[in-house]
Amino acid sequence: xxxxxxEIKNQFRLESARHLPRLSKDHPCARIHGHSFQxxxxxxxxxxxxxxxVRDYHEITTTVESLLKTxxxxxxxxxPGLENPTTENLCRYLFQNLKLKLPQxxxxxxxxxxxxxxxxxxxx
Numbered sequence: 070x071x072x073x074x075x076e077i078k079n080q081f082r083l084e085s086a087r088h089l090p091r092l093s094k095d096h097p098c099a100r101i102h103g104h105s106f107q108x109x110x111x112x113x114x115x116x117x118x119x120x121x122x123v124r125d126y127h128e129i130t131t132t133v134e135s136l137l138k139t140x141x142x143x144x145x146x147x148x149p150g151l152e153n154p155t156t157e158n159l160c161r162y163l164f165q166n167l168k169l170k171l172p173q174x175x176x177x178x179x180x181x182x183x184x185x186x187x188x189x190x191x192x193x
Contacts, residue, residue: 073115075123079130081108083137087145087154107180112173124173132170156181160189
């Protein structure tokens with residue numbers, strides 16, 4: 070029998086404020102501003118047990134939303150580990166914290182606007 074690998078995705082939304090302290094004072098992102106971040110989690114793996122799924126979508130949602138609640142409607146700079154909350158750092162932060170509870174997590178992507186996107190990690 071062939072090894073079958075599946076990829077499943079969930080989408081989430083996060084409303085948060087931030088400022089990027091390492092930028093020059095005249096850069097717009099150096100000032101406090103907010104984003105409606107669009108977040109996608111991507112899990113990969115074979116079908117598990119007789120349930121024939123990679124992971125329960127409800128369990129994924131519960132896990133991710135639990136972490137997002139600690140960030141929602143907050144100033145991200147005040148969160149330990151996000152003192153410089155670039156989208157790249159936020160993407161890595163989410164991946165590292167979620168991977169502990171969702172071992173099949175493969176990638177996290179974040180859109181801070183409709184025309185920008187960050188993906189972590191990127192595999193060669």
